[in-house]
Amino acid sequence: MRTFGILALAASLTTTSAQALQGFNYGSIFSNNAPITGGDYERLFNTAKQLTGTSGGFTSARLFTTIQAGTPNSPTEAIAAADATQTKLLLGIFLSSTDEVFNNELTALRSAISQYGQRLVDLVVGISVGSEDLYRISPTGILNKSNPGEGPDAVVRRINAVRQALAGTVLSGTPIGHVDTWTAYVNSSNAAVITACDFIGVDAYPYFQNTQANSIDNGESLFFDAYDATVAVAQGKPVWITETGWPVSGPTENQAVPSTQNAETYWDRVGCRVFGNVNTFWYTLQDASPDTPSPSFGVVGSTLSNTPLYDLSCPQGSSSSSSSAGSSTPSSDAASSAAGASNPPPDRGTSATPAPGGPGSNGGSSGSTAVENTVPPTVQTVMTYVTVTTCPVTVTSGSETKTSMATSTVSVTSTHANTLLTVASPPSGPSPSSTPGACPASLAGDFEFPHLIVPVDKNQPATALGTSYNGLVSPTVSSLFNFDFPPSLAGRTCSLVFLFPTREKLQTSNYTLSGTGGINFERLPLDQPADSATTFNNQPWANATVGTIPDLQAGNNYVIGSGICFAGLRVGYKVSATGSLALDYFQDYNPEPIGLYISVC
Secondary structure: OOOOHHHHHHHHHOOOOOOOOEEEEEOOEEOOOOEOOHHHHHHHHHHHHOOOOOOOOOOEEEEOOOEOOOOOOOEOOHHHHHHHHOOEEEEEEOOOOOHHHHHHHHHHHHHHHHHHOOHHHHHEEEEEEEEOHHHHOOHHHHHOOOOOOOOHHHHHHHHHHHHHHHOOOOOOOOOEEEEEEHHHHOOHHHHHHHHHOOEEEEEOOHHHOOOOOOOHHHHHHHHHHHHHHHHHOOOOOOEEEEEOOOOOEOOOEOOEOOOHHHHHHHHHHHHHHHOOOOOEEEOOOOOOOOOOOOOEOOOOOOOOOOOOOOOOOOOOOOHHHOOOOOOOOOOOOOHHHHHHOOOOOOOOOOOOOOOOOOOOOOOOOOOEOEOOOOOOOOOOOOOOOOOOEEEEEEEEEOOEEEEEEEEEOOOHHHOOOOOOOOOOOOOOOOOHHHOOOOOOOOOOOOEEOOOEEEEEEOOOOOOOOOOOOEEEEOOOEEEEEEEEOOHHHOOOEEEEEEEEOOHHHOOOOOEEEEOOOOEEEEEOOOOOOOOOOOOOOOOOOOOEEEEEEOOOOOOEEEEEEEEEOOOOOEEEEEEEEOOOOEEEEEOEOOOOOEEEEEEEO
16 A cells, blocks of 8 residues: 555644544435435434444535525525534535525525524534635636636635624634635645635545546545645645545446446545545435436445445554554544644535536535536546646647657646646547547647747756747756737637648748657646746746647647637746757748647637
């Protein structure tokens, strides 16, 4: 079993008396849209406590909304059920909708405080303001047709509104956080959300990481890579696991096969490592009542029962079956001290379509047993790469088109965000031209050329080399390209393309090429393009790998990555050489065009 340095460090810092939360996600309606009532919640909570093989450990529940389904703003009846069953609650506030819906959430929260008073202090362990809102506002979320999301400023504003609503009440000391995909957190443009939180909840589903090697054998490493990446940017805040799981049935996602056997394996390798050590809310207790979704993640079937679909007892020696304080497992501060924790512990309501973080990512309704019009994602989901990145690159050479897979390795500390120019999925059929979302690797249609090119040299780290007409990459020099996406491109598809004809086809340009190797393409943060004063030392951190040309050859045009256009934004890209390759060319769109462009379709 792998040892994870960050997690082991967190474990060494946590007191052995801390009791981590352990529970499931619960929505507000059943899969037939019928509201879940207080009596239903009681049966669900009691079933979770009595699940065979769990030793009564599942005594907490995460909710996606504080509003009772079927009412405009009445408090959820899950609170009464939690009171009756002594179940701890992570309350949810749904965000990505109108101000009226958010205000209704606040009304329900205030009413709950008035109705239950001091009893809430012992029941409510935290309040999550939003669920995967940052992901859903990203280009990847938009491409996957997720529900409307919220930008970081809006999320912070509403976190502060919840704090204000709780001021002077019995819940004034309750930890307030936000739940999102791990890819959203490692995007530096979302750092203000982390700053505003007392804790952050992370959703991570290796099953949906279908652009990577995501078989069940890699599920453990993909999950903990995601968790470690989140901890690394968490600013010392506790990181709670708010959604993860493996489906028992449904479609195969790349190498990830749903089955009860694989769900049990994931439970053993991931769940049993974090249960009792990290505040964890598994997805999910039951999602097949009365109808079975696809994929289905429930640990019990369509009939609510204490007998699970697979063995939930943890193998001897796993962290949850041992109380050894010395184990190198993720750790968690006690729920009661989450707001003041200084050391990090060890990646859905009212909306319809789940986001790529997982099947319950869209807010208050989907969750254990309840799904509010949710349809699990059937397209590429997490498009962020940790450790191994496999990016399809479409190459056009003469009349021949082919797709190759380029692999690169990055460390957890340089994990990339999910708001990248989305890399196209591998083609499902034999023809690379069927690659979804790709525009032509040419300037035959609409295109954008770079408005700024700035080289940076690690051998002259403090020197601003200024603007250039040339693209230059070598073992020591990278070039930063700025593109201005007009607002008129809203809703259209953009492909980052690199055109590299043979010299004899050039009329007004030229290039020099030496060495062997390829070119790597990364996107800069959306709010940090390059400028003429950019140096190697002060260059923006490239936070999204778009793709790699593993072996650059003249006479080829390359589609590096495709996705929804960044309409109305100025976006920077970093272009770097791999191996010993050195290329210096004059960027020119006259026949024959050469260089880096945005192809629009």
